[in-house]
Amino acid sequence: MLAEQQRAQPALSLPVSKRERRQRLTPWLFLFPGIGVLLAVGIYPVIYALWASVHKVDLVNLAAGTPFDGAQNYFSAFLNSLFTGAVARSLLFLAISLPLELALGMLIALYLHGTVLPRVRSVVRVVLVIPMAMTPVVVGLIGSLVFNNQFGLVNYLIGFGHMQSVDWLGNSQLAYLTTLALQVWQWTPFVTLILVASLATVPPEIEEALRLETKSWLKRLRYVQLPFLLPGITAALIFQTAYIVKLFDMVYTLTGGGPGVSTELVSIYIERNAFRAFDIGTAAAQSVILLVITIVLSNLYIRFFYVEAEA
Amino acid sequence: MKARTLAPIxxxxxxxxxxxxxxxxxxxxxxxxxKTDNQIFAIPPVWLFHPTFEHYRHVLADLGMASALAHSAFVGIATTALAIVLGVPAGYAIARFRFRGRRDVWFWFISNYMMIPVILVIPYFLIARNLHLINSPLMLILAYQTFAVPLVVWLTADQFGAIPKALDEAAKIDGAGELGIFFRIMVPLAVPGIAVAAILSLIFSWNELLYAMILTPSDETRTAPVTALSFLGGYSIPWGDLMAAGSLIVLPVIVFAVLVSRYLVRGLTLGAVK
Structure with missing residues (x-):
């Protein structure tokens, strides 16, 4: 392109090419500040973490230096049953909460989509925004209030007015379930609103035609609405998976990972390993493994669900 | 007939x-x-009561919640201001210029948003320690750019893209320079998108715990969620104070969330869902 213009205007070749070069530079001048800062706060730390993951970094004993350690941190990460246990707890957390959120979200979305009263729909849509915008720390605080075993509202409600003494946060399995319940409470609205938006993309004439064809809402869902829902479902899965891998604030507030290690999800474990056990090198290796897991899961979703959508 | 009256109910x-x-x-x-503490512990639960603001007075005046809220507000506003300064020009370049690598740059900005905090917080801590920046809000504000900048870039790129091309061509004929076009014509037209991005960035940085807990842990510098969490540390849990702190944290979030309720899902997924 440059050469062409130079040929077309040989007399002006120098100033034009200068202007041309400046024009090609302009977008990068606008981009430069943002790219620069994100390189510094997003990319450089990841490189730093990769470096730490192959070095021995002991915060308590930094004077001993940080010698190269090969894959030792990765070996000890995998051999550590606390880490593999935390990964397993996070994956189980995903496996339970995602289907629950999707099923509940789908039901609520279908209700909102088919409602005969548009005003109810707009009220509910605004209300649903509140749980997912809530500060996760505060969600944890609310959980510890309503699930308290001595005066919690939940124990009062499940006893129909007679206080039950279920120790929701003191028992390993129950604490895990309570954490799941709060996750589902906070994020089902997110899935719901995504699905409501997806349902709105179904052309009304197609939906109307099918309503005459069959009375079964399940058939309508499977053959007409589902193809339109798949991109939304994929997005919900990717963002909820990423969220659960990152999940820290709410669980940390509610249980601190306990009792024992029963609610110690992977982010909570790595934070503890780095900042309470001060084993920075291994923690860095573990966080790198976590990053790989997230990328693999996202790619799986995209491949699986988008192929389904195209078929 | 019966079904028709039943459906609305x-x-x-x-x-x-x-x-x-x-x-x-x-x-x-x-x-x-x-409630008073006795009312909180009461069985059966107390539904009707005379409200007392004692817990609010106590957490604000005695337990450091007032300064913690101020820190949170400062960090949130500074984060958002910096993200706008960095992100708006980038969103503009991506939306209005055709250059090689444009899509890659866009994707790279967005992908920062998916980053896992626990992988970043370890290097942040080491860097902050080396630079003696532990307990300085600066590190926190920089850390928050990882989600605030992608948010601003995506929302403003969307907004700039919707402005007709003829507008800046006309301005160019009138002799306006690139910077003049950007500041005097484009930015004012993108204000709605910038406002939504600003509110979302305020909510997300206000809500954050992990970075704040590690980078600004001291009593004098910590943010509101870290302070509320510290109430859990004692021998007995001050339930009323804790709930007052929680309410204070969450009230502005609810107001802002309702304000941008139409954009919240799109913001959380960076436009993956329309």
Whole structure:
């Protein structure tokens, strides 16, 4: 392109090419500040973490230096049953909460989509925004209030007015379930609103035609609405998976990972390993493994669900 | 005929149930924050009571919540201001210029948003320690750019892209320079997108715990969520104070969330969902 213009205007070749070069530079001048800062706060730390993951970094004993350690941190990460246990707890957390959120979200979305009263729909849509915008720390605080075993509202409600003494946060399995319940409470609205938006993309004439064809809402869902829902479902899965891998604030507030290690999800474990056990090198290796897991899961979703959508 | 009268009633009942499930727990926290400790522990639960603001007075005046909220507000506003300065020009370049690598740059900005905090917080801590920046809000504000900048870039790129091309061509003929076009014509037209991005960035940085807990841990510098969490550390849990702190943290979030309710899902997924 440059050469062409130079040929077309040989007399002006120098100033034009200068202007041309400046024009090609302009977008990068606008981009430069943002790219620069994100390189510094997003990319450089990841490189730093990769470096730490192959070095021995002991915060308590930094004077001993940080010698190269090969894959030792990765070996000890995998051999550590606390880490593999935390990964397993996070994956189980995903496996339970995602289907629950999707099923509940789908039901609520279908209700909102088919409602005969548009005003109810707009009220509910605004209300649903509140749980997912809530500060996760505060969600944890609310959980510890309503699930308290001595005066919690939940124990009062499940006893129909007679206080039950279920120790929701003191028992390993129950604490895990309570954490799941709060996750589902906070994020089902997110899935719901995504699905409501997806349902709105179904052309009304197609939906109307099918309503005459069959009375079964399940058939309508499977053959007409589902193809339109798949991109939304994929997005919900990717963002909820990423969220659960990152999940820290709410669980940390509610249980601190306990009792024992029963609610110690992977982010909570790595934070503890780095900042309470001060084993920075291994923690860095573990966080790198976590990053790989997230990328693999996202790619799986995209491949699986988008192929389904195209078929 | 019967079904026709039943449907609206059923709709209202289900809708009311959803509202109760979504807001009930939040209401219960706020109610507890206005009760005396005896009323909080009462069985059966107290539904009607004379509100007391004693817990609010106590957490604000004695437990450092006032300064913690101020820190949170400062960090949130500074984060957002910096993200706008960095992100708006980038969003503009991506939307209005055709250059090689444009899509890659866009994707790279967005992908920063998916980053896992626990992988970043370890290097942040080491860097902050080396630079003696632990307890300085600067590190926190920089850390928050990882989600704030992608948010601003995506929302403003969307907004700039919708402005007709003829506008800056006309301005160019009138002799306006690149910077003049950007500041005097484009930025004013993108204000709605910038405002939504600003509110979302305020909410997300206000809500954050992990970075704040590691990078600004001291009593004098910590943010509101870290301070509320510290109430859990004692021998007995001050439930009323805790709920007052929680309510104070969450009230502005609720106001802002309702304000941008149409954009929240799109913001959380950076436009993956229209």
């Amino acid at each position: 059923l709709t209202v009942v289900v809708g009311a149930l959803l509202v109760v499930v979504a807001l009930g727990p939040v209401y219960w926290m706020m109610a507890a924050s206005l």
